[in-house]
Amino acid sequence: MSRSDEATTDRISANGQGLAPDEVLAVERLSTHFVYKNRTAKVIRDVSFRLKKGRTLAIVGESGSGKSVTSLSIMGLLSEPGRVVDGRILYRLSSGEAVDLTGASKRTMRRIRGREISMIFQEPMSSLNPLQTVGDQIAEMIWLHMATNRANARKRAVDLLRLVEIPGAERRIDDYPHHMSGGMRQRVMIAMALACDPSLLIADEPTTALDVTIQAQILDLMRRLQGELDMSILFITHDMGVVAEIADDVAVMYAGVAVEQAPVRRLFDAPNHPYTRGLLASIPEANRERDDKGQRVRLTAIPGTVPSLYDLPPGCPFETRCAWREEACLEPVSLEPCGPDHLSRCWKMRQA
Numbered sequence: 001m002s003r004s005d006e007a008t009t010d011r012i013s014a015n016g017q018g019l020a021p022d023e024v025l026a027v028e029r030l031s032t033h034f035v036y037k038n039r040t041a042k043v044i045r046d047v048s049f050r051l052k053k054g055r056t057l058a059i060v061g062e063s064g065s066g067k068s069v070t071s072l073s074i075m076g077l078l079s080e081p082g083r084v085v086d087g088r089i090l091y092r093l094s095s096g097e098a099v100d101l102t103g104a105s106k107r108t109m110r111r112i113r114g115r116e117i118s119m120i121f122q123e124p125m126s127s128l129n130p131l132q133t134v135g136d137q138i139a140e141m142i143w144l145h146m147a148t149n150r151a152n153a154r155k156r157a158v159d160l161l162r163l164v165e166i167p168g169a170e171r172r173i174d175d176y177p178h179h180m181s182g183g184m185r186q187r188v189m190i191a192m193a194l195a196c197d198p199s200l201l202i203a204d205e206p207t208t209a210l211d212v213t214i215q216a217q218i219l220d221l222m223r224r225l226q227g228e229l230d231m232s233i234l235f236i237t238h239d240m241g242v243v244a245e246i247a248d249d250v251a252v253m254y255a256g257v258a259v260e261q262a263p264v265r266r267l268f269d270a271p272n273h274p275y276t277r278g279l280l281a282s283i284p285e286a287n288r289e290r291d292d293k294g295q296r297v298r299l300t301a302i303p304g305t306v307p308s309l310y311d312l313p314p315g316c317p318f319e320t321r322c323a324w325r326e327e328a329c330l331e332p333v334s335l336e337p338c339g340p341d342h343l344s345r346c347w348k349m350r351q352a
């Protein structure tokens, strides 16, 4: 693409109209497909959600529901043949300007990643270079995105390790990743993600590989940092327990669509969509009851399987697994209000 093409694309993409002043991100009717020669996987369909400044929105759903593809669509990191085929991704730059990321050039997206939007993943070992000290890796992020010299980058790297509560930061900065525990490595990843003061952090299952105690510590750390740095977080997880710990608002995804959205307390107190009810019934905390022999009762799993993304039913994608299904569920259904700030994609439960 030539420079003038990029400039045109960026002028088009600068149309971020529709983003409220207190919002950092609005995904509007996003559809992402993987288009092959003979067939198309409709991985994300008509997904909308909004994230306010300084808040945490959790996207929750089972494996394969489209959580990661949603975040990769936002970051402009879809692998071929994945492409955003419809919708807008409005983002507020730190300058205050709102842009539509779906039309942004590769150059603009490179600038936005790291400096504006950072991402952390489940397995730090696959994102960290085993042959480089953690200090050098953090400093590299700083050089890449900020005009500074080596000594200042190293000093900032130590400050960042302190910020993520790594004891003895001045010494640990010269450690290689394999010298560190899983929890410490995840703290290093968070430090790298924070290196350039992002206003949006996308965290894709950042605590899934960690044991429960360390997971709780990382969630505590993220909450503290969010407060201190006034950062917005898009938190991707399959774990309703983690949602309860970290989220302000929740979007529940199933087979590539958002089936329910609500503030976190409301979602737990008054879940509407049958899929959300099923997810909540399957978290350990909701199943603490013991049977008369004192054994913990079995977790409730949702019976059935997710439909193929190559051959989706026209109606509700959860219909084949739903205990409340009726003939009318074979018709398309949209996400509509069912309470204050509460949306559900189930016509039947909305009326209940």
Ligand SMILES: Nc1ncnc2c1ncn2[C@@H]1O[C@H](COP(=O)(O)OP(=O)(O)OP(=O)(O)O)[C@@H](O)[C@H]1O
Binding pocket: 034, 041, 043, 061, 062, 063, 064, 065, 066, 067, 068, 069, 070, 080, 081, 082, 238, 309
């Ligand atoms: N290149 C691709 N071609 C076709 N389908 C794909 C491709 N990449 C991902 N998918 C499909 O998209 C769906 C959503 O994947 P995604 O990784 O977003 O799920 P997820 O909810 O993040 O799950 P997990 O928690 O396992 O990462 C899956 O069914 C996956 O098979």
